[in-house]
Amino acid sequence: MLTIRHRTSYHYRLPVQLGPHRLMLRPREGHDVALVSFQLHITPEASVSWARDVAGNAVATAVFSATTESLVIESQTVLNVGAVAWPVFDIAASAIHYPFRYSDSDWTDLGGLTVMQYSDAAGRLRNWAQAFVDGNPTDTLALLKDLSTGVSGWIAYQSRDDEGTQSPVETLDRGWGSCRDFAMLFVEAARSLGFGARIVSGYLDNRAENLIGQAGAGSTHAWAEVYLPGAGWITFDPTNRSVGGFNLVPVAVGRDIGQIMPVSGSYAGPTNMLESMTVDVDLS
Numbered sequence: 001m002l003t004i005r006h007r008t009s010y011h012y013r014l015p016v017q018l019g020p021h022r023l024m025l026r027p028r029e030g031h032d033v034a035l036v037s038f039q040l041h042i043t044p045e046a047s048v049s050w051a052r053d054v055a056g057n058a059v060a061t062a063v064f065s066a067t068t069e070s071l072v073i074e075s076q077t078v079l080n081v082g083a084v085a086w087p088v089f090d091i092a093a094s095a096i097h098y099p100f101r102y103s104d105s106d107w108t109d110l111g112g113l114t115v116m117q118y119s120d121a122a123g124r125l126r127n128w129a130q131a132f133v134d135g136n137p138t139d140t141l142a143l144l145k146d147l148s149t150g151v152s153g154w155i156a157y158q159s160r161d162d163e164g165t166q167s168p169v170e171t172l173d174r175g176w177g178s179c180r181d182f183a184m185l186f187v188e189a190a191r192s193l194g195f196g197a198r199i200v201s202g203y204l205d206n207r208a209e210n211l212i213g214q215a216g217a218g219s220t221h222a223w224a225e226v227y228l229p230g231a232g233w234i235t236f237d238p239t240n241r242s243v244g245g246f247n248l249v250p251v252a253v254g255r256d257i258g259q260i261m262p263v264s265g266s267y268a269g270p271t272n273m274l275e276s277m278t279v280d281v282d283l284s
Contacts, residue, residue: 001036004077004203004249005282006220008263011275015067021046021265024252025075026058027202032245036078043072055198057252057260073263081205083245089141092230097137099194102229110196110227116188117256118167125168128154129189144190144226144236151186151238165257179239180222180257186238187224196227200235201260202251205283219281220262223248 006025029035040048046062053059062073094100102110120126132146158176168188171177177185183199190197204221223237235245252260267273 002079002081002205002249003284004075004079005280005284006075006077006203006262007278007280008073009276009278009280010071011277012069012267012269012273013275014269014273015069016267016269016273017067018064018071019266019268021062021064021071021073021263022261023060023062023073023075024057024201024260024262025060025073025077026251027077027079028057028250028252030250032081032083033249034080034082036080037076038078039076041072041074043070044068053259055253055259057254062265079249081249083248085244085246087244087246089228089231089234091141091228095140095229098133098140098143099137100140100229102196106196106227106229112255113196113198113227114191114194116191118169118184118188120169120188120192124172125185125188126192128172129192133193140228141234143193144195144234145243147189147193148186148224148236148238148243149241151182151189152241155182155185157182157239178222182238183222183224184257186236190224190226198225198233198253198255199223199257199260200225200248200250200253201257201262203249203281203283205247205249207283220279221248222257225253 026038027033027035042062044064044066046064049061051059132143132150155171156176159178165184166177166181168185171181171185187197187199200223202221204219223235225233225235227233236243237248254260
């Protein structure tokens with residue numbers, strides 16, 4: 001049993017009128033993640049509606065009526081988690097070796113998840129990714145593992161408090177990035193090789209305090225998934241060089257990191273009215 005408490009707090013210099021806020025805080029259920037309970041508390045009071053987006057993520061929209069000098073969004077989730085540390089993937093015979101061809105049906109459904117989202121006009125990222133292809137043909141899963149390990153071998157981890165994500169080429173050139181930069185680099189590199197890939201946001205269970213990309217026992221985190229016929233979506237966390245969902249709790253998946261931010265919204269007023277913003281995540 002795992003309990004996750006997630007608190008996001010905003011403080012403003014003067015009362016502001018909050019616009020609608022989009023919240024992606026409810027974990028995605030699956031064969032290895034079972035949701036026991038989920039509670040959402042928002043101060044000031046808000047009208048909350050729920051929907052599923054195009055990727056099947058649970059999205060809450062909070063609408064506010066009164067002005068306020070602060071906003072606090074708290075969620076508490078209780079889960080049963082059962083992902084194994086060393087999973088075995090039943091990859092279809094047609095995809096065991098790379099390069100392979102997705103079926104027409106899979107290719108249609110993967111759609112934009114196979115298309116690079118960031119400019120690579122000079123082929124910098126494509127050439128970097130191609131260097132991990134060890135022969136033709138080569139073992140597909142070994143290639144993806146090498147690519148994931150290569151991200152953390154090439155890039156130094158550095159947390160960033162500012163919003164947004166570096167482009168993959170910027171990450172390669174700078175040689176450092178946060179977990180979301182690691183994940184986006186891996187996803188785009190995989191796409192450049194012809195794979196269907198998506199970005200994942202959620203939580204890193206670091207109660208053992210031996211993983212990268214966390215503050216204390218837990219934190220929000222970003223990683224990636226690649227689709228392989230037979231096995232389905234396979235999890236890769238390039239920040240920690242891990243494969244499979246052990247220590248990870250997915251909340252949202254998407255084509256780009258901007259689609260799956262835990263909290264996003266606006267307020268009416270001067271741009272400098274936000275005095276502070278803090279995020280606290282506790283796992284027990």
